[in-house]
Amino acid sequence: MTKLWISLFCILLLAACGGRQTNEVATRSIYYWRTTFRLDSAERAFLRMHHVKKLYVRYFDVTPDDEMHPMPNATITFADTLPQGVEIVPVVFIVNRFQAGSIDDIADQVFRRILQMNETHDIKGIREIQIDCDWTMSTQKRYFSMLRRMRDLCHEHRLTLSATIRLHQLSLEVPPVDKGILMMYNTGDFTQLSVHKPILDMKDVRPYLHSLPRYKLPLNVAYPLFTWRVLFRDGKYVGIMHGDDDFPVLQGDSVATRQPELDDIMAARRAVDSLRPEANSEVILYHLNNKNINRFTPNDYENIYQ
Known part of the structure; x- marks a missing residue:
């Protein structure tokens, strides 16, 4: 009888564990990368149909002026209401070529501008700020110094700081942020006519993925839709x-x-699942506009997001 109870207990325990794994659902997110925030009916329907919970919105760029001082550029205009029930994550794209200005001052100015935009446009419930930058070893020192200051400011306001990670950056030092978003795109040389899949080609991706399992930063992944x-x-x-x-x-x-094909996107997703499955606990698409979301069927998007 004792053995029977032990067997039943083990079966129930395995079923419970299996149930938790089956019920785990990835957070569904997408980028918004335009200078005017306006959603048409198809874009709003996409967010509702696919239960998108996070919208990464590019607020502005930071680019060097003629004297290499950092200046805000291409600031987004909010011309429409935000979708209800969707968390907004402000994103700032930084061109890391500054030769002048204090690193702390740059971080302070960027952070203040984000808070001011949130207040001006009544954007509430912000929990995360993201910095996007194509940094290299030569620009790493100044960029990482700015990120440390940004992280301190975020933590003072109980915010998470995330940063985009290009595939080539997986082999470099980990940036001082709370989490990273691995950009699974722009993998080939688009300036060559003979390169037919420069946005996403697994033969270009695979060599970089050797560094993925041991990359010492919490990661999620962004997959491409754009053309x-x-x-x-x-x-x-x-x-x-x-x-x-x-x-x-x-x-x-x-x-x-x-443009990326569905098979390429799914192959990239499976590769991440095999090497670092927790990175797909949030699946992000780049980016939201009518042309992009009409490329695949609703069932295709469910397969990408699942």
């Missing part, structure tokens, strides 16, 4: 066409469409 139209002339790169009037298209020019 590039790349202009080539005589086989040479001219530029990315964000609009039809960005560049004159001459006879003989090539406009190449570059």
